[in-house]
Amino acid sequence: MKHVLHVVGARPNFVKAAPVLLAVREKGWRQTLVHTGQHYDRNMSDVFFTQLEIPQPDFNLGVGSGSHASQTAEVMRRFEPVVLEQKPDIVLVYGDVNSTVAAALVCSKLLIPVAHVEAGLRSFDRTMPEEINRIVTDRLSDLLLTPSADGDMNLQREGVSPDKIHRVGNVMIDSLVRLLPLARKCPKNGFPEKFALVTLHRPSNVDSRENLQRVMSSLVEVSEQLAVVFPVHPRTRQRLHEFGIGFDALHFVDPMPYIDFLALQSRSTVVITDSGGIQEETTYLGIPCLTLRNNTERPITVEMGTNVLVGEDKARLDLELENVLSGRSKRGVVPPLWDGCTGTRIVDALSDFLAGH
Ligand code: UD1
Numbered sequence: 167m168k169h170v171l172h173v174v175g176a177r178p179n180f181v182k183a184a185p186v187l188l189a190v191r192e193k194g195w196r197q198t199l200v201h202t203g204q205h206y207d208r209n210m211s212d213v214f215f216t217q218l219e220i221p222q223p224d225f226n227l228g229v230g231s232g233s234h235a236s237q238t239a240e241v242m243r244r245f246e247p248v249v250l251e252q253k254p255d256i257v258l259v260y261g262d263v264n265s266t267v268a269a270a271l272v273c274s275k276l277l278i279p280v281a282h283v284e285a286g287l288r289s290f291d292r293t294m295p296e297e298i299n300r301i302v303t304d305r306l307s308d309l310l311l312t313p314s315a316d317g318d319m320n321l322q323r324e325g326v327s328p329d330k331i332h333r334v335g336n337v338m339i340d341s342l343v344r345l346l347p348l349a350r351k352c353p354k355n356g357f358p359e360k361f362a363l364v365t366l367h368r369p370s371n372v373d374s375r376e377n378l379q380r381v382m383s384s385l386v387e388v389s390e391q392l393a394v395v396f397p398v399h400p401r402t403r404q405r406l407h408e409f410g411i412g413f414d415a416l417h418f419v420d421p422m423p424y425i426d427f428l429a430l431q432s433r434s435t436v437v438i439t440d441s442g443g444i445q446e447e448t449t450y451l452g453i454p455c456l457t458l459r460n461n462t463e464r465p466i467t468v469e470m471g472t473n474v475l476v477g478e479d480k481a482r483l484d485l486e487l488e489n490v491l492s493g494r495s496k497r498g499v500v501p502p503l504w505d506g507c508t509g510t511r512i513v514d515a516l517s518d519f520l521a522g523h
Contacts, residue, residue: 168195168520171254175202175229175241175265177210178338178443181424182260182283184218185340185509193513198252202241202265203228207400213423218341234264234295241268249278255520256281259303262296262442262463267303274306279523281516283337285310286317287442287463293370296442300463309519311512313337314466314501334511335503338443339450343506345425352429357417358393362487363434364416367399371440371458375409377478378402381458382411384480385438388487389415392435397422436490438483445473450504454495456486471498 170190174183183199190197201223205211214220227244229237241264249257249272256279259266266282273280285304289297304310304321312318313336321331364385372378385394394416398406406412422430431437431447436454439445445464448455449471460477467473474496476482489495503511 168256168516169198169252169254170195170256170258170516171198171200171249171252172258172260173200173202173245173265173269174223174260175204176261176263177205177214177421178441179260179263179266180211180214180218180220181341181443182337183258184220185337185344186258186283186512187220189509189513190516193517198225198254199223200225200227200245200248200269202245202268203230204237204241204263204265206230207421209421209423210400217345217424229265238264238268241265242272245269246272246276249273249276254278255523256309256516258283258516259307260284262287262299262303264295264299267299270303270306279308279519280306281309281311281512281519282307283311283512284313286312286319286321286331288320289461289463291461295369297463309515311515313508314503316465332511332515333503334515335505335508336446336501337508337512338446339504340506340509341424342428342447342450345428346432349425349428349432352426354433355426357395357430357433360435361393361395361417362388363430363437363439364394364396365399365437365439365441365444366396366458367401368440368459372402372405375411378405378409379411380478380480382406382413384483386413386415388438388483391487391491393417395419395430395434397427397430436487436495445471446504448472449498450500452498454486454490456483456490458483466501467498470501472496473498 229240257273258281259269260283310331311334397419437448438456440458445467449467455473456476
């Protein structure tokens with residue numbers, strides 16, 4: 167029987183791994199789940215496991231927070247004995263976080279095959295730590311599972327052999343498709359009828375006082391036209407506290423469980439974000455998304471979806487908001503292979519790969 171080992175560590179990747187865990191279970195293979203502990207707060211981790219019905223991890227490495235080097239090194243140090251003992255046929259890593267690159271590095275040196283779910287995405291901006299993680303992980307992976315054609319093209323341009331690349335679609339959308347009916351039943355919980363939903367956690371927006379102050383002032387202006395609901399990531403909360411920034415005009419709430427956040431997204435008038443995954447979820451939902459970044463590793467959300475990159479341009483934010491409020495927001499379509507069946511296609515690709523090994 168084949169043995170697949172999954173490595174997850176941070177919030178977005180719980181959402182990506184859930185459909186693959188389900189599909190592997192249906193296939194009847196043995197599977198082992200390792201949680202690195204990069205995210206450890208109850209509402210950044212445990213509630214996701216519960217709502218997405220992810221089994222309890224077989225191993226929790228408990229690495230916690232730290233600098234990039236120390237967090238990555240700690241995952242490597244603690245993961246190596248686990249993978250040596252488990253001897254899986256293949257290790258699945260997800261997305262672009264520090265836990266992803268750390269696990270890929272360990273496996274490639276132990277000659278254990280690595281499959282990268284969400285391969286090939288590029289922002290072409292190496293000031294983003296995630297971009298470094300994407301490049302290194304893809305370079306080391308044996309099986310590159312891409313969400314869209316741009317991913318295939320990026321990899322081929324970097325010289326990856328086409329037989330390693332499998333376009334499987336967007337696995338995050340599998341979770342959305344599965345749980346949207348439940349989200350639609352969530353009570354409104356006193357949130358306003360019309361609102362802008364905001365999320366913010368990129369180092370480029372929140373780690374400098376000046377940038378965070380600038381973004382927050384823009385949001386206060388937004389709130390003069392439309393209520394702003396802002397579930398605050400722990401990193402952002404820490405910075406707001408450190409810099410002494412606080413604004414009563416915004417509804418700050420704690421990070422939300424997956425289904426509750428999906429309910430809010432689907433009911434929002436507009437989403438303002440610097441997240442990667444939320445650019446995709448809004449495209450699927452047809453909700454206008456204004457992204458506070460100058461680039462995106464998910465260009466299909468701009469080309470086909472509802473996403474607009476407003477970067478740091480305050481005038482552009484005002485203009486796009488005006489478009490939304492006057493009913494002239496960008497319309498989009500759902501990209502191909504964003505259909506809720508990516509988990510199954512991933513298992514098919516794994517099956518072909520393992521048959522040849
Ligand atoms: C990480 C990922 C980012 C992803 C994001 C989703 C990397 C390089 N970045 O960023 O790609 O979009 O997760 O959230 O891997 N903290 C807590 N509790 C937690 C987790 C974090 O308080 O459960 C605080 C810690 O003080 C920590 C800070 O948040 O230092 C940042 O956490 P970290 O995992 O380093 O990166 P994220 O900003 O969450």
